[in-house]
Every structure is written in C-alpha cells, then in structure tokens.
Amino acid sequence: PITTAGFGCLRSSYSFVIGKVMSDGLVDMDGIQNMKNARNGGEFATYIFTYLSCRTFKMWMRTFCPAFVKNVPRPRFRLINKTANVLMAEKLAIGILWITMNERDWPTDEIGNRQFLLDMVQQCKDRGINVGISTKKSDWEQIVGASWNKLSKLPLWWTTLTGSANFKNFVPFGGWSTPSIHQYVSDTKGGCSVGSVNLNWKP
Secondary structure, eight states, rough: OHHHHHHHHHHTOOOEEEEEETTTTTEHHEEEEEEEEEEOOOOOOOOEEEEHHHHHHHOOOOOOOHHHHHTTGGGGGHHHHHHHHHHHTTTTSSOOOOEEEOOSOOOOOOHHHHHHHHHHHHHHHHHTEEEEEOOOOOHHHHHTTTTTTTTTTSSSOOOOOOOSSTTTTTOOBBTHHHHHHEEEEEEESSTTOEEEEEEEEEE
C-alpha cells in the first residue's frame, strides 16, 4: 500500500484518488488501506473502483454471466453488498462505485450483458451507492451493442488512452455526450516513489 506520507507527498500534484477495493470477488485489503491512507494523507477527493464484470462470477459458477443472471439471481448481488459492507466497516465513504467494462472479460450475449448491468446498477441504488460506468467506446459496443443507451444518466469514466489530459478526442457512445473522468495514461511511474499508476483527469 501507499503510505499516508506518500499520499501527503502526492497531494501537491494530484487532486483525486481512485482506489480498487475488490476484484474477482475478493476484497483487496491493500486497496482498502490505500483509501484510508489517502483520507489521512491529504484533502483528496476519493473514488472507489471495484472490478465488477462477468469474469468475477466465473469463480462461483462454470458458466458465463447471462446464464448466471437468469438461473441464479441472488448471488450476483453478493459483490455489491460485500463491497459496501467492508467500506462501511472501515468508515470509508463511497463517492462513486465504478463498474468496469472490458471487452475481454464479457461473453457475446448482448441481452444478457445488458440485464446484468441493469441489475448491478439497481442493487447499488438500493444500497444508496452512487454508481458509474468505466469503459471505452469499442468495449461498450462489443459488450452491450452500439444502440444501447439505458445507463447514459450515470457518470462515465472514459478509458481510451489518448495520452492527453482532456476530453478532446471523445466520440459519443452509449448516450453519453461527454465523460466525467478520463483515464489517459496507463501503467506509468508515479511520483513520490509510489510505483506504477494510471493517470486520470477530470475538469
């Protein structure tokens, strides 16, 4: 984990932190500690990134998630509840919980994928959690289809790596006319000896 002192150092160059707290159905305790240290190391705006995708559920069932959604509805909400419960126990406020959509992790069933997303978003709302979508145009269209726009009222974390900290090259998709955050560089050396980081920008 990044120390409190490390976050204190980063505060001079960065205004917000996005931390991963769960992946593949497991709580990421390093990520939890990072969020706590970020809170104690400076006045960062903190956001929560949890890797919610079909791949997460392959641990629990030997099938793709559309079949999972149709046949075993209750367990698909465990990850949302588990994430929320851990964050509450650690007294970490959830600014936004981001659902990640990477094409390589999803099956080809667009209808099933759409329902999976709608159900996960509704579960977040039922828990009082602000939720957003993290993806890029090509992944979105591959996973749910180019015409689907049912989640366009949610904030978008745009993940096309342009190398530029702006929204200039954004092409509308999914009903979004502009993103909320842009990940523009991946796996670069961070400042203050914190190791590899992804760089994100928001206006």
